[in-house]
Amino acid sequence: MGGPSENKRPGIAGENVRPVGRTSGTGPIAQGVPIADLADGGKFMGHTGGEQVLLVRSGNEVFAVGPHCTHYHGPLAEGLVSGEAIRCPWHHACFSLRTGEAERSPAFFPIDTWTVEARDGKAFVSGKRAQARPKPRRGGRP
Numbered sequence: 001m002g003g004p005s006e007n008k009r010p011g012i013a014g015e016n017v018r019p020v021g022r023t024s025g026t027g028p029i030a031q032g033v034p035i036a037d038l039a040d041g042g043k044f045m046g047h048t049g050g051e052q053v054l055l056v057r058s059g060n061e062v063f064a065v066g067p068h069c070t071h072y073h074g075p076l077a078e079g080l081v082s083g084e085a086i087r088c089p090w091h092h093a094c095f096s097l098r099t100g101e102a103e104r105s106p107a108f109f110p111i112d113t114w115t116v117e118a119r120d121g122k123a124f125v126s127g128k129r130a131q132a133r134p135k136p137r138r139g140g141r142p
């Protein structure tokens with residue numbers, strides 16, 4: 001118990017894909033990410049189309065979002081997931097996992113989102129979605 005391999009998870013189609021906790025891991029996600037490997041609130045860092053993508057499970061859904069906060073590029077892979085939102089660990093901006101919209105300052109601009117399809121127990125990331133428009137805020141900022 002507690003051996004060095006205890007926290008490792010099997011790769012996807014022979015690739016090394018690791019869950020993201022306090023340390024980050026990366027891997028291709030083209031072959032799909034087994035949904036059962038993602039705990040509620042769990043994350044995988046992957047890449048598709050040459051871009052980094054953070055997969056986040058919330059309840060029975062898996063979302064794919066840009067991994068960096070639009071405030072000062074904070075690492076959302078280390079953020080807290082609450083319902084359908086993820087909170088940046090640096091200054092606590094909050095983003096919708098569904099739309100990418102910045103729901104809470106200090107971020108004003110949305111993060112990217114991708115369409116995720118669930119097939120055969122795996123989450124597949126397909127096209128990038130149109131970015132949410134920044135909501136007008138008091139004080140004239142976007």
Ligand code: FES
Pocket residue numbers: 069070071072073074088089090091092093105106107
């Ligand atoms: S870097 Fe994310 S809130 Fe500042």
